[in-house]
Amino acid sequence: MHGEYKTPGGKLVVVDFDVHDGTIVDPMVSGDFFLYPEESLDQIVGSLVGLSVDTSEEQITQVVANAVPDGTELLGFSPEAIAIAVRRGLA
């Protein structure tokens, strides 16, 4: 599955993943965004693993937001942008 979302005036977020038994597996989050520190991407990606394909955009936003470590700077994108890309990939 492949979903893309460009934050208006911001950056592109791409989420690639597979679906197995109704859940998200092997997600990859990529794009031309900026993220400090870069290691925070691992936590963001990890939060998508095992999510049900029925998870709503709002719920995904919350899950990703909770996974972003304190002090992380997301520039040009957001947990919501990732959630939109995931939902587009599932659509």
Place this chain on the structure above:
Amino acid sequence: MSRTEQHYPREADARWRDYEWEIIPTSPMHPAMNIALDEVLTRRVGAGERRPTLRFWGWDSPVIVIGRFQSVRNEVQIENAAEHGVQVVRRITGGGAMFTLPGLDITYSIYAPPDLVKGLSFPESYAFLDSWVVDTYRELSIDAWYAPLNDITSSGGKIGGAAQARRFGAVLHHTMTSYDMDPKLMMQVLRIGMEKLSDKGLRSADKRVGPLRQQTNLPREAFFHALTERFMDLTGGELGEISNLEHQAAVELVRSKFATEEWTYLLP
């Protein structure tokens, strides 16, 4: 094109003179060496082993430089790139893919102590660190300005993009601008989806770009000369060079990291 300009507190300009700067002119290098030197010089400045530095880049071969968080297959038409001898390298900063041929770009890195951008927001720091470049382009009659978050653009289209990393105790800020381009080849080797262009109001990616050559009769060397002069005026800095030790450290990083499939395909 609608003009949205990004600003920063002008009083920050005085900070450039708080440091003794070194300016390293360009020489053509292997793409992975350029990326490796960014890490080496950022580490050296962060450790206080080198003065704050401006380095101009040169390429010895066609290259696509992708951002730290980009997927190779989402950004590059890999078979076309290989066919045209275009190497793909992944840099240590975020941001988007850039394609250039040797001698067609003007690319530079700034390696600075974090205090240079202290108190500035991230968007302000981008505009601040490239302000002398925008001023130089304007001086050379290019109608340029800084567009949020990280673009240098103009009434003739986008000129270039910047990216930062805050690592190893220093700020790395590099900006790749386009002197001239091969839009046909660019569209063959890059993959630019409609979603990426969704808020630009333009149909094709090559129409977004406005390299300097389309807007001026000045040779590329005139830009290097003007940029170097302006940075020296701004900072009081002087010309320097990459040391043997730094060169060796970069060669080692190319071997162990930047030329490896593991790094390039970190996000496949």
